[in-house]
Amino acid sequence: MIEIEGVTCRYGGGTEKSGDGDGKADGDRVTAVANVTLSIPEGEFLIVAGANGSGKTTLVRTFNGLVTPDSGTVAVNGTPVSDDLVAARTAVGMVFQDPRDQLVASTVGADVAFGPENLGLSHAEIDRRVADALAAVNMTGREDDRIASLSGGERERVAIAGVLAMEPDHLVLDEPFTGLDEPARRSVLDRLRELRAAGTSVIVVTHDLRDVLGLADRVLGLSAGRVAVDAAPREAATDLPELDVRVPEGAFDDRPVNTGADDTASDTVDS
Numbered sequence: 001m002i003e004i005e006g007v008t009c010r011y012g013g014g015t016e017k018s019g020d021g022d023g024k025a026d027g028d029r030v031t032a033v034a035n036v037t038l039s040i041p042e043g044e045f046l047i048v049a050g051a052n053g054s055g056k057t058t059l060v061r062t063f064n065g066l067v068t069p070d071s072g073t074v075a076v077n078g079t080p081v082s083d084d085l086v087a088a089r090t091a092v093g094m095v096f097q098d099p100r101d102q103l104v105a106s107t108v109g110a111d112v113a114f115g116p117e118n119l120g121l122s123h124a125e126i127d128r129r130v131a132d133a134l135a136a137v138n139m140t141g142r143e144d145d146r147i148a149s150l151s152g153g154e155r156e157r158v159a160i161a162g163v164l165a166m167e168p169d170h171l172v173l174d175e176p177f178t179g180l181d182e183p184a185r186r187s188v189l190d191r192l193r194e195l196r197a198a199g200t201s202v203i204v205v206t207h208d209l210r211d212v213l214g215l216a217d218r219v220l221g222l223s224a225g226r227v228a229v230d231a232a233p234r235e236a237a238t239d240l241p242e243l244d245v246r247v248p249e250g251a252f253d254d255r256p257v258n259t260g261a262d263d264t265a266s267d268t269v270d271s
């Protein structure tokens with residue numbers, strides 16, 4: 001469970017004067033997130049939507065302490081992030097807006113194995129996680145490819161695999177689909193759906209609601225840092241255009257799964 005209570009985040013300004021939290025500007029400071037309260041339970045697929053600058057990235061970065069709120073609290077699995085940053089970063093896996101920045105090794109396999117190795121897992125477990133994570137991004141068998149020889153989209157997929165291989169309790173993906181081709185996009189969506197069914201909470205920040213809206217349990221729409229929409233996808237779809245978020249035609253028709261599984265099957269937890 002991720003619990004966000006009265007979180008406000010501001011940027012800029014030389015002085016640390018505390019504002020009253022009732023508006024966007026506070027002297028030179030910009031209020032990016034304004035008094036947000038939210039709980040994300042295990043196994044929930046949450047979309048965070050909103051126009052450019054509405055506070056999506058800032059909000060999700062508080063989940064693992066990359067952004068420290070000016071006021072309010074964030075707790076992950078019952079522990080405040082400010083009390084145990086390591087626990088929060090272990091529990092919350094985050095794929096950044098430009099995930100290519102997350103690559104650390106010279107080959108695909110070494111990069112994806114880097115995180116699990118730091119967890120001190122057995123070789124067999126590391127190999128399993130690397131194989132699973134590469135399958136999820138449609139890169140099975142590419143362990144020995146050099147990162148330097150990969151395209152931008154392939155690097156993005158390796159970065160996503162690196163976070164998947166950590167098997168975090170909560171997975172946050174900030175605009176994860178931008179550079180992905182269609183097969184990779186569908187493969188990642190399939191895996192997100194499986195993870196959700198197995199109890200991982202999946203939080204996707206995106207402008208592009210194609211395919212994902214029908215997968216989500218809940219949609220959070222931000223406007224000027226505030227929660228303007230918090231609803232099930234079908235209900236949210238009627239309100240999102242007011243936040244300048246486009247709802248694609250047939251958003252609920254598409255089946256992103258290419259494995260033959262259907263909604264009913266994916267909702268069955270079989271572990």
Ligand SMILES: Nc1ncnc2c1ncn2[C@@H]1O[C@H](COP(=O)(O)OP(=O)(O)OP(=O)(O)O)[C@@H](O)[C@H]1O
Binds near residue numbers: 030031032054058059
């Ligand atoms: N490092 C920063 N320094 C100053 N202001 C910032 C910083 N990061 C974000 N902001 C401001 O905070 C507000 C919210 O930004 P944020 O990146 O959280 O929005 P977003 O909804 O994720 O935007 P986008 O869809 O463009 O990625 C914006 O007004 C932005 O200009």
